[in-house]
Amino acid sequence: MEGYYEDGSSSKNKDLWVRVANEVLPVGKKLRAANLRLVVCKLCDKTIEMTLHATRECPKVHKLFQISGMDVFLPSDPFNSGLQWLEESRNVVDKKQFTFLIVLIWNGWNRRNKWVHEN
Template sequence: MTEDPQCPCCTSVTETALHATVLCPSSHDLWLRSGCQAALPLVSSNSFGEVILNWAEHLTPELYQRSLFLSWFIWFRCNRWIFENAWDPDEAILHRHSKLVVDFDEYTRKIYGSSASPTAPSSRKIWEPPPPGIIKVNVDARVSNDGWIGLGTVARDCTSSVLFSAVCRHKARWDPLTAESKAAWYGLHKAVEYGFNNIILEVGSLVLVNKLKKKSFTLAAVDNVLEDIVFASASLSSIVWSHVKQDGNFVAHHLARLVPYNHEQVWENSVPNEVSSYVLLDFLSMN
């Protein structure tokens, strides 16, 4: 919200979350063209929270998800207009909305669509928030054929709020395990830099997690990196090494694929636009 109480998009009424996302004339066509028009007659309260509960009760699960996605994109557009003076056209919003719907369907099928084995694996398939007072840091690495290595990390708290996200690139010839280890060190380093003392460090490599838990290192190059990680974690009040499958590590996975403006790029309390939809997917998958 800005200091001016009027809606910055239509400048006709006082801005509220409900008005900005659903009732504003600037968003009306989006609700019609996206196929979410059935949600509009269910807006019978001035509270956006009560409207969401009403949608959950009366809309099909698919339409409920589509309506939440559209609300989020409209809210994001409004904030871009306020803080960046950039207006995303309806066609761009509709394209992102339809793409996110498809991505979420694929995401949920991967997680819930296959039949579980009698003995379920200990590694989780979805991202879960940490307990109160603990910060979860997810990391991932991308090894490119051209010799560039991308490292991505994101930290979130028990409310799923993003505390920081970061990406950096290195020109190197690391094997995948070494690259994952470098990503783990990078995420831990950023968390310590921000003053966090109770951390869950979550990675997509089970081999890496087992090595860190056992603290059994050799003279291999990757073990030198792991020793650095253990040394850096010694100053923390607590640290837990955690493994999650790629479907639960989407945010860090896609961060590692971004090209920063310089060697490194950091976002405080946010993520770049390119991965913001995956933060939303994580949040929705646990509700």
């Protein structure tokens, strides 16, 4: 299938992983720096929306990990960046689980965007 890798993951999932790892998602903190909007997370209205918050720490996003059962496998330590979290997660889960994690993050990011942009 076009756009998919051997392990079944899509190029969109890999792109999101790279964006999370490099802290380049257009989250509130980055948008505020560009004077485009406030920095508070639009999903939980509780904290500054940084990449790690938007993809892992937001209570609404974390619910995806709980529902999927992935929260049991993922490290719960505090992390300084999306890259640090992804690297540690990759070390504690197998390849299939890590691909599933990336798919969950991608779905969470899409749902967040729908909520923020389409309400």
